[in-house]
Amino acid sequence: MSSNAYTQLEKRFARMGALGEAAGMLHWDMAAVMPEGGHESRAEQLATINVIAHEMLTSAETGDLLALAGEAGLDDWQRANLAEMKRVHAHATALSPDLVEAATRAKAACEKTWREARPKGDFKLVLPKLQAVLDLAREGALAKAEKLGLTPYDALMDEFEPGARAADITPIFDDYAAFLPEFLGRVLEHQRAQGPAIQPQGPFSIESQKKLGEKLMAVIGFDFNHGRLDTSLHPFCGGTPDDVRITTRYNEDQFADAMMGVVHETGHAMYERGLPIAWRRQPVGQARGMALHESQSLIIEMQAGRSQAFCRFLSPLLNETYPGNEAAFAPDNLARFYTQVAPGFIRVSADEVTYPAHVILRYRLEQGLISGDLQLADLPGAWNEGMKKLLGLTVTNDREGCLQDIHWFDGAFGYFPCYSLGAMTAAQFFAAAVAAEPGIPDAIERGDFVPLMGWLRTHVHGRASSLPSPEIIRAATGQPLDAGIFRRHLQQRYLGTA
Amino acid sequence: MSSNAYTQLEKRFARMGALGEAAGMLHWDMAAVMPEGGHESRAEQLATINVIAHEMLTSAETGDLLALAGEAGLDDWQRANLAEMKRVHAHATALSPDLVEAATRAKAACEKTWREARPKGDFKLVLPKLQAVLDLAREGALAKAEKLGLTPYDALMDEFEPGARAADITPIFDDYAAFLPEFLGRVLEHQRAQGPAIQPQGPFSIESQKKLGEKLMAVIGFDFNHGRLDTSLHPFCGGTPDDVRITTRYNEDQFADAMMGVVHETGHAMYERGLPIAWRRQPVGQARGMALHESQSLIIEMQAGRSQAFCRFLSPLLNETYPGNEAAFAPDNLARFYTQVAPGFIRVSADEVTYPAHVILRYRLEQGLISGDLQLADLPGAWNEGMKKLLGLTVTNDREGCLQDIHWFDGAFGYFPCYSLGAMTAAQFFAAAVAAEPGIPDAIERGDFVPLMGWLRTHVHGRASSLPSPEIIRAATGQPLDAGIFRRHLQQRYLGTA
Numbered sequence: 001m002s003s004n005a006y007t008q009l010e011k012r013f014a015r016m017g018a019l020g021e022a023a024g025m026l027h028w029d030m031a032a033v034m035p036e037g038g039h040e041s042r043a044e045q046l047a048t049i050n051v052i053a054h055e056m057l058t059s060a061e062t063g064d065l066l067a068l069a070g071e072a073g074l075d076d077w078q079r080a081n082l083a084e085m086k087r088v089h090a091h092a093t094a095l096s097p098d099l100v101e102a103a104t105r106a107k108a109a110c111e112k113t114w115r116e117a118r119p120k121g122d123f124k125l126v127l128p129k130l131q132a133v134l135d136l137a138r139e140g141a142l143a144k145a146e147k148l149g150l151t152p153y154d155a156l157m158d159e160f161e162p163g164a165r166a167a168d169i170t171p172i173f174d175d176y177a178a179f180l181p182e183f184l185g186r187v188l189e190h191q192r193a194q195g196p197a198i199q200p201q202g203p204f205s206i207e208s209q210k211k212l213g214e215k216l217m218a219v220i221g222f223d224f225n226h227g228r229l230d231t232s233l234h235p236f237c238g239g240t241p242d243d244v245r246i247t248t249r250y251n252e253d254q255f256a257d258a259m260m261g262v263v264h265e266t267g268h269a270m271y272e273r274g275l276p277i278a279w280r281r282q283p284v285g286q287a288r289g290m291a292l293h294e295s296q297s298l299i300i301e302m303q304a305g306r307s308q309a310f311c312r313f314l315s316p317l318l319n320e321t322y323p324g325n326e327a328a329f330a331p332d333n334l335a336r337f338y339t340q341v342a343p344g345f346i347r348v349s350a351d352e353v354t355y356p357a358h359v360i361l362r363y364r365l366e367q368g369l370i371s372g373d374l375q376l377a378d379l380p381g382a383w384n385e386g387m388k389k390l391l392g393l394t395v396t397n398d399r400e401g402c403l404q405d406i407h408w409f410d411g412a413f414g415y416f417p418c419y420s421l422g423a424m425t426a427a428q429f430f431a432a433a434v435a436a437e438p439g440i441p442d443a444i445e446r447g448d449f450v451p452l453m454g455w456l457r458t459h460v461h462g463r464a465s466s467l468p469s470p471e472i473i474r475a476a477t478g479q480p481l482d483a484g485i486f487r488r489h490l491q492q493r494y495l496g497t498a
Numbered sequence: 499m500s501s502n503a504y505t506q507l508e509k510r511f512a513r514m515g516a517l518g519e520a521a522g523m524l525h526w527d528m529a530a531v532m533p534e535g536g537h538e539s540r541a542e543q544l545a546t547i548n549v550i551a552h553e554m555l556t557s558a559e560t561g562d563l564l565a566l567a568g569e570a571g572l573d574d575w576q577r578a579n580l581a582e583m584k585r586v587h588a589h590a591t592a593l594s595p596d597l598v599e600a601a602t603r604a605k606a607a608c609e610k611t612w613r614e615a616r617p618k619g620d621f622k623l624v625l626p627k628l629q630a631v632l633d634l635a636r637e638g639a640l641a642k643a644e645k646l647g648l649t650p651y652d653a654l655m656d657e658f659e660p661g662a663r664a665a666d667i668t669p670i671f672d673d674y675a676a677f678l679p680e681f682l683g684r685v686l687e688h689q690r691a692q693g694p695a696i697q698p699q700g701p702f703s704i705e706s707q708k709k710l711g712e713k714l715m716a717v718i719g720f721d722f723n724h725g726r727l728d729t730s731l732h733p734f735c736g737g738t739p740d741d742v743r744i745t746t747r748y749n750e751d752q753f754a755d756a757m758m759g760v761v762h763e764t765g766h767a768m769y770e771r772g773l774p775i776a777w778r779r780q781p782v783g784q785a786r787g788m789a790l791h792e793s794q795s796l797i798i799e800m801q802a803g804r805s806q807a808f809c810r811f812l813s814p815l816l817n818e819t820y821p822g823n824e825a826a827f828a829p830d831n832l833a834r835f836y837t838q839v840a841p842g843f844i845r846v847s848a849d850e851v852t853y854p855a856h857v858i859l860r861y862r863l864e865q866g867l868i869s870g871d872l873q874l875a876d877l878p879g880a881w882n883e884g885m886k887k888l889l890g891l892t893v894t895n896d897r898e899g900c901l902q903d904i905h906w907f908d909g910a911f912g913y914f915p916c917y918s919l920g921a922m923t924a925a926q927f928f929a930a931a932v933a934a935e936p937g938i939p940d941a942i943e944r945g946d947f948v949p950l951m952g953w954l955r956t957h958v959h960g961r962a963s964s965l966p967s968p969e970i971i972r973a974a975t976g977q978p979l980d981a982g983i984f985r986r987h988l989q990q991r992y993l994g995t996a
Contacts, residue, residue: 018546021539025524033531037724038741041519044779048516052550226535243536281542 005069006078009085010282012062017281019053021240028238028245032230036112043108047101054100057092077284080466084283091159094147095140103136107411114409115233121399123380126409131376133411134369141370141413153370156414161289161421163468166367169417172483173360176420177390179487180357187341187353187494197336200318200328204255212255212321213248213262219313219447220266220300227269234406235261235348237268237297241280244269255322256338257349260301267300268293270453274461284465290415292469294422295429296460302352302423303430303489304452309445311335339493343391345400352423353490357390362405362416370413425473427486429460432477503567504576507583508780510560515779517551519738526736526743530728534610541606545599552598555590575782578964582781589657592645593638601634605909612907613731619897621878624907629874631909632867639868639911651868654912659787659919661966664865667915670981671858674918675888677985678855685839685851685992695834698816698826702753710753710819711746711760717811717945718764718798725767732904733759733846735766735795739778742767753820754836755847758799765798766791768951772959782963788913790967792920793927794958800850800921801928801987802950807943809833837991841889843898850921851988855888860903860914868911923971925984927958930975 023046030042056062066086071079110129117126141152148155150165157164214229227244239245246265248258271287279285287293304310311334318329327333341351347358365382368374374382383402384395395401407415433455434440443451459476473481491497521544528540554560564584569577608627615624639650646653648663655662712727725742737743744763746756769785777783785791802808809832816827825831839849845856863880866872872880881900882893893899905913931953932938941949957974971979989995 014542015546015550018542019550022520022524022543022547025527025543026520029523029527033726034741035723035726037721038738041738041740041778044512044516045520045523048513049520049547052513052517223535225533228531228533240536240539242539243532280539 005065006074006082009062009065009069009082012056012065013081013085013283014281016053016056017283017285019049019056021281023049023053024238024240025243025245028230028247031232031234031236031238032245032247039108039112043105046108047104050104051097051101054092054095054097057089058097062089063093077279077466081279081282081284084286084465087162088283090147091144094144094155096143099136099140099143103133103140103411106132106136107409110409110411111406114403114406118233118399118403121397121403123398123403126403127376130409133409134376134413137411137413138370138372153367153414156370157417158414160412160415161291161418161469163470164289164291164417164421169363169421172424173356173363173417173420175483176356177360180353180390183490184341184343184353190495191336191341194336197340198328198333199337200255200322200325202254202322203252204322206250206252208321209250209255209258212259212317215317216259216263217246217266217269220263220270220449221453222266222269223273226273229262235265237265237272239272241272241275244272260305260338261348263305264297264301267297270300270456271296271461274453274457275464276462279464286465288463288465288467288469288472290418291421291425292460292472294419295425296422296456298352298423298426299430299452299456300449303426304444304449306335306338306352306493307441307444308335309441311338312445313447341494343393345387345393345395346404348405353494354391355423356420359416359420361386361390366408366413366416369408421481424483424486425481427489428473428477428479428482429456431485431489433459503563504572504580507560507563507567507580510554510563511579511583511781512779514551514554515781515783517547517554519779521547521551522736522738523741523743526728526745528606529730529732529734529736530743530745537606537610541603544606545602548602549595549599552590552593552595555587556595560587561591575777575964579777579780579782582784582963585660586781588645589642592642592653594641597634597638597641601631601638601909604630604634605907608907608909609904612901612904616731616897616901619895619901621896621901624901625874628907631907632874632911635909635911636868636870651865651912654868655915656912658910658913659789659916659967661968662787662789662912662915662919667861667919670922671854671861671915671918673981674854675858678851678888681988682839682841682851688993689834689839692834695838696826696831697835698753698820698823700752700820701750702820704748704750706819707748707753707756710757710815713815714757714761715744715764715767718761718768718947719951720764720767721771724771727760733763735763735770737770739770739773742770758803758836759846761803762795762799765795768798768954769794769959772951772955773962774960777962784963786961786963786965786967786970788916789919789923790958790970792917793923794920794954796850796921796924797928797950797954798947801924802942802947804833804836804850804991805939805942806833807939809836810943811945839992841891843885843891843893844902846903851992852889853921854918857914857918859884859888864906864911864914867906919979922981922984923979925987926971926975926977926980927954929983929987931957 026042026046034042066089069082071082074082106129110126110133113126113129117123138152141156144155145152148158150158154165157166210229217229226242227239227246230245230247231249232247233249235248237244237246246262246269248261248265250258271293275285275287308331312331315329315331315334319326328337339351341353343354344350347355350358361383364386365374365379369376380398380402387393387395387401433452437451437455440451460472463472467475470480524540524544532540564587567580569580572580604627608624608631611624611627615621636650639654642653643650646656648656652663655664708727715727724740725737725744728743728745729747730745731747733746735742735744744760744767746759746763748756769791773783773785806829810829813827813829813832817824826835837849839851841852842848845853848856859881862884863872863877866880867874878896878900885891885893885899931950935949935953938949941947958970961970965973968978
């Protein structure tokens, strides 16, 4: 009877999973190809799909089946699947269908206005719609906090990275904020002593950048029979594990951002593609949290993609694509070019040393927005003040300030810390992979990602959500998350010391 | 109480409408941009959405509300909406959810194999999957026939064009099959006497063809804020009324097929865009039947788009796009070029004189497939025999025979007759529009489609499904469908007599 309940649950969750995949595709379409005039209808479609999935998840039948289903007769993965079902059910039952529907509509409307406000740098234009999104996010956070016995902000983070708690993260981030000023000063001094890297000269046509991106995707292992590369305002990895849609944005004056953006999103894509086929559309078959997801993009972009070994592979490819830049594309210069540290306004273009500062800024601000200590009208000012304090930069246009990222405008609060948790996890995975397979750097130098990807498939991708993140990290690396590995990686790469 | 039931029904049908729109977008994606490896997951997504919508439509709650809802207090459109709800409910309750789900899966699998089999001309490769599709279609036809009190084939046609009956159509088609041989002979003789039209010389780059197509779409009135032009193997008009996605396919050796294909699909698109916004996602707000839909593509492509007036507009535009073809692009030569009659294998490339022969062939064959008189193994032979008899052509590769169209492989039986009913309706609408607005041909010559489109918006598009097709035709033209108007149009255009 209880294993029959489990079987029925699998069928129900498969339906929700298929609806989630459909919504994922529609979201890709909205960002990559949809004309502006399609927004209202698309909002109706997404709201309907989301509310149907939400009703299915929160229905009395699902609740009864979850209460009835026992672990007897289930194997490890089925037990983990049942636990995941219960976890997402707890999250979902905290929210009313009306709230879910209102939030979906508000987010779609806000995202649309953000697309207009961002190029204009006009925060006031989007403020009312962002207020609606924030109000609904706070309402949801309170409801979840009560249900899960967490603070409202922890309740929001828990949705993106199960188990993430501000009490654990704040000291790590405060440590980094304390470590950064002196370290950054030494790195900048070290760079000054080396002199500037030679800059490649453009223009770099969009067509050539797209071909280069696709070539690197193939090198990393991306299967174009199961995915695409397209263009959108904010690069992302979407779609489904069997049809991974990654996007980037191009600038003819420089190709590095788009190229490394593609390499980054390909890391996400490889995680999705590596999820176990047998558990498609089931909760246990999904990628673990967002921090673990980011670890997979950053292990490809930062650990592998900016290594000396990869620069030696990249050099002839770039010479072939953009002739006349031989000095800039010499491996040593490339490595310096790709590890240039320069405090800047834009998170997605930030180097790996200053990136955590961008995250810490958002982490602190969004805690204030959710608690109510920070009003939206004060957000640009608070942003600019934080940017000054963390990186010494003066923001003069909100386009380069609080309007730069889509996430808040799409209702994602509690998501940003995952980026830097991911960076730290990536450093730890890479060190463990190289310890287990010492040939990995040489393989990367040959453009062969199979050894690294093989290790990741076994130790991360293939485990999907069968274990909590801390257990995946411990099983893969033999120890819990140790932020010191990330700091040592930075010291080694940027100062040549460890 | 009964008007409360109606209000609840509107809400339920709005949800189904949004699911239908989502499925429409996913279908566009599958045809236009999806990589091959996405098929299995996409089939799951579409099956899930279709089965949820089907369950919603056929649920006891919907049935109870339909039984409860009375017409008291409803306005004309609401009454028509309620009648449409009952019609689609009757169609849907004839089919079990299992049958709907199995058919969706079988169609997706078959379509995938057809995409492989078609270029190879390998009918046997797709035969087993087409057999599965046909078996499920026949099962559905029998179930609907019983429920609706129709023959199985009429029950299938009724889904595409409500009220279409073989008893009415067969004599019309038999008459045309009888009219065609002598008329075709006279047309070919007339053309021989005139000598061949001068052919424009290529190559015609895909990029230039796409720009030309987009220019003509804009001329006709297509709003790119609410739609796109893309590429797929089989041209179609999909998406939603607020985000109309049309596709075409290109051949660098000649541009006429793609250009006129775009003009044709733009006619469909204008119908969708002209549906009343107040009734989005409600049954009464949908386009009427497929025959009426085809009348809207053909009034733009055939009635307007191949007229002398449009050729005079087109001439300078083509000279600008493809210089060096001045003689070919002279208006008189263009008109001859675009009204060349030449019996050929491919339906979508056929001229308007021989097009009905292609439809009559499929109409006769699919009646045999549904009744069981014709086995699939015998289809290629029967096809080739019919093509020989109707147009005197010998098919040597199934790629140019029974594999050329997607429709059967996508489970659409009973759909083909709509094409030629549409052609006849288009001739009647155009004659009525010009009688009402004599300035229409001159406006078309100026590239101004506003007068024609204004008449269509009022008399066809804006009526959506508020009336049955025969009543829309009668209200718009003052008389029932009269196939003689189509024959007179052909006689005038191709022989200069009426």
